[in-house]
Amino acid sequence: MSTQKKEDILDKFCDPEHPVIVGFEKIQAAQELIGDAVVKTPCRRSQMSDMFNMEIYFKKEFLQYTGSFKERGARTSLLNLSPEQKAKGVITASAGNHALALSYHGKCLGIPVSVVMPTIAPLMKIKACEKFGAKIKISGHNICESRVIALEMGQSEGMMYINGYDHPDIIAGQGTIGLEIVEQVPDLDACIIPIGGGGMIAGTALAIKKKCPDVTIIGVEPEHCPSFAEARKAKKPIYTPTTSTLADGLAVPTVGVNAFHTADKLIDKIVTVNEENIALAILRCIELEKAVVEGGGAVGLAAIIQGFVPELEGKKVVVILSGGNIDTTVLDRVIERALAEDERLVRFQVSVSDRPGGIAELTKIIADLGVSIKDIFQERPWEKHDVFAVMVKVVCETRDAEHSKQLHDAIKQHYPNNHLIWGPSYD
Structure with missing residues (x-):
C-alpha cells in the first residue's frame, strides 16, 4: 500500500481546483x-x-x-477506457447502486472491477456485486473512508478510480x-x-x-x-x-x-x-x-x-x-x-371497564365501523383513575383519514371521560 498521505490523494478526474464542465457533445x-x-x-x-x-x-x-x-454512467466510463486500462481494471467506493452497475457492466465487458464497500454496506448488495464477479473489500466506517482506501489501492495497483457521481x-x-x-x-x-x-x-x-x-x-x-x-x-x-x-x-x-x-x-x-x-x-x-x-x-x-x-x-x-x-x-x-402518515394506521389508548364485556364493548364499536384491529394491549398497573378499569392500547387499520376521524369521534362519544389519548393526528 502506498505511504502517500491521505490528504494528498487526489482523484485526477474530480479536482476541486480544476472542475470539468461537461459538454452536450459528450x-x-x-x-x-x-x-x-x-x-x-x-x-x-x-x-x-x-x-x-x-x-x-x-x-x-x-x-x-x-x-x-447508474448503469448508464458505468457503461460509458468503462467503454471509454484505454485498452491498457481495461486490462488493469477499475476500482470504486460504493455501498449501493454504483457498485452494482459497475460490477455488472464490468462483467459484461470483461473488465476487472474492484469495489471498496463500507462496513455498513447491506449484505444483499455485497453478495450481488460478488455475483457479478467484482472483487470486494469491506473497509471503512463510511463511504468517505472507503473512498480514500479505494484511491490508495488504485494508485498502488494501477486501477483507475471511477467516482460514481462526478467522473465526467x-x-x-x-x-x-x-x-x-x-x-x-x-x-x-x-x-x-x-x-x-x-x-x-x-x-x-x-x-x-x-x-x-x-x-x-x-x-x-x-x-x-x-x-x-x-x-x-x-x-x-x-x-x-x-x-x-x-x-x-x-x-x-x-x-x-x-x-x-x-x-x-x-x-x-x-x-x-x-x-x-x-x-x-x-x-x-x-x-x-x-x-x-x-x-x-x-x-x-x-x-x-x-x-x-x-x-x-x-x-x-x-x-x-x-x-x-x-x-x-x-x-x-x-x-x-x-x-401512519396517511392516517390509515392509527393508534389510541382509552380507559374501559375491566368487568366482563368491557373489552368486547370497545371491539364492537371498532368492528361496527369496519375498522380492522391490528394490535391490542391491556395495561392494568398503570390505570390510576379507576381500580375497576383497564387501560387499552389499540392499533387499527382504516381506509383513509376520514375513516380514522369517524373512529375517533365514535370512541370519544362512547367514552367521554375515559382519558382518551389519540395518535399524532389528534391532540
Missing part, C-alpha cells in the same frame, strides 16, 4: 456508445396525474437490470436519461430530478436544456442531506453534515465538483423533502404504479406530495424514479410509517 457520444446495452426505460403518464392536477410522467429508471440509472464520463452517461425524456414526452414543461452527488441532475438537466431551453428543472434532496442546496449558498461544494434518511442513496455529504459546476446554472429550483413524504411517495408508487421504488428514487414524487411545486399545476411534468433497490428489511417499516 452526452450525445455516450448515447451512441452505450447503444442498446442499457434499457431505454419507459416514460408514461401516471394515474396520479388527476390526484395532483398535473400531467405526471414517470421515467422508470428502476427497470434497469441492476435496478437504477459518469455525468455524460447519466445525461442520456434527458435525451430519452425529450424524445418520449413532447412539449414537456418541467422535469423533477433527485439530487445526491449531482451526476444525474447535471447530465440530465444539460441534455434537456440543450434540446428544450424553456423546460423547468427542479432538483430534490432529502432534508437530512441538503448538500447541493448548501453548495449553492457557498458557491462551491462544501461538506454538509447528514443524518439517517430513507433516501440513503442520496446521502452524499459533499456534491461532486464537476457535477456542481455543470448543473448549477441549469437548475431552476431546489427543494428538500421530509422523511414522512418520502415514505408516502414509496407507498403511492407501490399502490398506484405497482412499482417498488427506493427512497432516493421517490423524492421527486415526495416533492409533489409535500406541495412544493404548486407552479406545476396544469403542466406536463416528468418525474424520474431513479432506483428500486430498497432494502427488503426496511420496506415493511417504510410502508407502516407511510400508512
